[in-house]
Amino acid sequence: MRFRGSLTCLTAAAWLLTQGIGSVHADLPELYERDQLRVCADGNNLPFTNSAGEGFENRIAELMADDLDVPLRYVWAPQVMGFVRNTLELRVCDVMIGVVAGYEHLQNTNEYYRSVYALVVPADFDADVTRLDDPALKGLDIGVIAETPPIVPLRRSGATVRNYLLQVDTRERAPVRDAIADVANGSLDGAVIWGPMAGYFAARHDPPLKVLPLHEDDSDVRLDFRITMGIRRGEPQWKDWINDFIDRHQDEINAILVEYQVPLLDRRGEPLDSASLNAEETS
Template sequence: MQRRSWRTAMVAFGLLCLTGAAAAPVLAGPPEITERGQLRVCADGNNLPFSNRDGEGFENRIAELMAEELGVPVSYVWAPQIMGFVRNTLDLGVCDVIIGVAAGYELVQNTNAYYRSVYSLVVPEDADLDVTSLHDPALAELRIGAITDTPPVVPLRRTGASVKTYALQADTRVVSPVRDAVKDVAEGITQGAVLWGPIAGYYAGRQDPPLRVVPLVGDTPGAQLQFRITMGVR
């Protein structure tokens, strides 16, 4: 009797599940599932050396290689990479990947890292300054440029440097704080600038004469200056 009741209960439970499954609404898949005809990239259209609308950045080239491997064309959704960039691009579902994102960035899901770099010190070629850490006393009392709210600012101040800051959030269609920071070094307004490595190298090499770029690979207590770079997806 108990066995028959158990079987009856199981059959009733199974019918209930089937009824619930049949009644559940069928939801349409998000664009990244249903649209596979192209690689849709979220990018800044004026952000060399990473990306621009003419496809001259190294992240443009990475996107091309990925699309070639997938056998689809690349399409871009362009937006200045300022506050709201992820919300207005990736989160809206209008594009599917941001090529360059620091590992651990909480607004996206990170892929495996594909390169890493460090912040670097940009100085005149003939500068008598050879440091590998922002903890180096040689930086004390020097006028050093840095992007506001980036990791180098606090250790520079602790070391005793006079820090000239440049805007972190900037519409690259109008201004380029990093370019301005490097230009100030070239013109002697500052004695150096601490910037993200790829950007430091790009702008330093375009000065006449070129500036020297020193990777800060030494230990700087209390500051993370090296980052792994991934791609960001939803």
């Protein structure tokens, strides 16, 4: 779903739905020396990226540039239809920091985190919901981004689903932020949102909203996604360098993700808390 995102401009699923396909200049040779790190990104897509460098993908890009010992440069474009075609495929930039694993129109690196859709509810919500068929959802008014995986299972659960737009120009609209704000102001009982966005925006209300990762869901849709970085095909040395970077800096990356309240899952799909991360770091 960096994406990435990043995944998606809005969700991991959005990456699968909104990226353009193109192979312009695909036969040019791979760069072997880099005098800058050129990142394809959306300038208005928190918590992933923004032009002020406030997103967690911005922070990871800074780590990469420091490791390469080169300046960091962004190519900004709204993540709507054609984003890949107009940035990465045109070779005006060289990496997308957040892309859902398995996205077939570019080359994926190794994953660097795994997250899951989450239910955002008021702080006093007293049910521990971890799946979309939980009886506690019946009759509730739940916000969801249109065309994303939770919609059909939510309707089956008996919830009333309110759709928020999927494909928007992020310079003008912020549907995820709007949906979570509607939970905070009481217009919605809850919202089911891609985990990194759920955690980030829920924490920015007073009091913070509760975020319940749906890690035990076994409906016929996928709610958890592995997130990689995306590069052009035919660049094996660049892929090898990024995979090595991820391996060497995974602890720092995890710390950034935790700072941004990203709900993280381990390789078995179980939630990773701070204690689990500390154990992994010392093992």
